[in-house]
Amino acid sequence: MIPHTPPHPATSAPAAPLRFKHVAIVGKYQALGSRDALDGIAHFLHDEGCDVAMERDTAHNTGLMQYGALGVEEIGARCDLALVVGGDGTMLGIARQLARFGTPLVGINQGRLGFITDVPYGEYADKLRPMLRGTFDEDRRALIEASVWRDERCVFKATALNDVVVNRGPAASMIELRVAVDGRFVANQRADGLIIASPTGSTAYALSAGGPMLHPAIAGWVMAPIAPHTLSNRPIVLPSDGEISVELVAGKDASANFDMQTFTELTHGDRIIVKRSPHQLRLLHPTGWSYFDTLRKKLHWNEGVA
Incomplete structure (x- = not known):
């Protein structure tokens, strides 16, 4: 009689090692x-071994102090990854600050678009x-470096993603x-305002002003007037390796806004200088992510098509 040998219990494959061990959470x-x-x-991250x-600010305003509270510079120096929980506005606020550290970010959407x-x-x-174990698609985004000059003196600096x-x-x-580009005069523009947008920002305010959408891989800026006096004054795409100068010639109570989150008041003669930042935002997406999938979903393309 052949002795019966019980089957070995099924074992699951061991989980791949973590690519990101120390993870920061930024929340709306x-x-x-x-x-x-x-x-x-x-709790999910802790269970995964992170x-x-x-x-x-997230910790202090939610009372979730048991995980430790880190400032932006501490996150940049000590964390492998930042999870941004909220909407695009939350991402804009932290992305500008973390880009210089090269910290990758993942956005978890609790907003609208x-x-x-x-x-x-x-x-x-x-x-x-x-994604925590290294299976993701990486997407690098250009940032704008802007400064405001008054009487040949820099009075304000800001970084913008949009x-x-x-x-x-x-x-x-x-x-x-x-407006001048690389020191060459372009035009005097009369309008309600002017937008200089990155490819990321081309789907924001610039789009509502009639500007085109730029794929994130394109090294360019969209310059779009807001309600121009001359109807032939149309949006234009400019190379991002140059310098754009915008001088306030006339108008009352004008201001410069950066991602609509920081702003400064302008006086006649002030010049806003726009250049490409030396830093890039590192966005991580689930494998198979496509920019065109995002556009189709968020802008409701193909709806009603059989």
């Missing part, structure tokens, strides 16, 4: 229910698990702007 802490969402994501930290926060909140566990916008004040009158 003002949103309803954000505390529970952030706490749930932190060391978890909260961005300082989510062009750059593209992991749906309800799917974060399935999407993040392979756009630099020069706007008229509340008075119902246009502003006049003198």
